[in-house]
Amino acid sequence: MSGDLEQSFVQQLRENQNIIHKICRLYTSGEDAHKDLFQEITIQLWKAFPKFRGDSKFSTWAYRVALNTAITLYRKNTRSVATVDYKKQQFFISQDEYNFEEEEQLKLMYQAVYQLNDIEKALIFMYLEDKDYAEISETLGISEVNARVKMNRIKGKLRKILNP
Secondary structure (H helix, E strand, C coil): CCHHHHHHHHHHHHHHHHHHHHHHHHHCCCHHHHHHHHHHHHHHHHHHHHHCCCCCCHHHHHHHHHHHHHHHHHHHHHHHCCCCCHHHCCCCCCHHHCCHHHHHHHHHHHHHHHCCCHHHHHHHHHHHCCCCHHHHHHHHCCCHHHHHHHHHHHHHHHHHHHCC
16 A cells, blocks of 8 residues: 555554444444454454545544444354443543442443444444434445434333433
């Protein structure tokens, strides 16, 4: 690959790496698994980058590649490798800037989201990232109407999980 293409890729990846980290957090438990998935997504993005035509935003394209990679690896790993329960994972931040109530609510939400299927996880993740239904439908390869219907069903499912 040419130097310009490589520089462009590195710049785009740098600007959009938070997307990848969030997807990694959603589909992994533990720092090592997170790093492995981040690396695998980066490799897949790099391999596919020469074919990126720019028909959509880089972030939309990266979402699609990252979600497909995460879902594929998640399905392979859940067949053969035991995962660490999310409850056992703790994140430490100094107390003066840490909101324990908010953290507890986030834990409950993540536990509920972990119970969703792969496509539902991807859809709720993008919704929570304030992506509009046009971008969600483009990224997931479904119609906007289908995305809205699925989102309403997911909201109902999460309500049942969080308020039994």
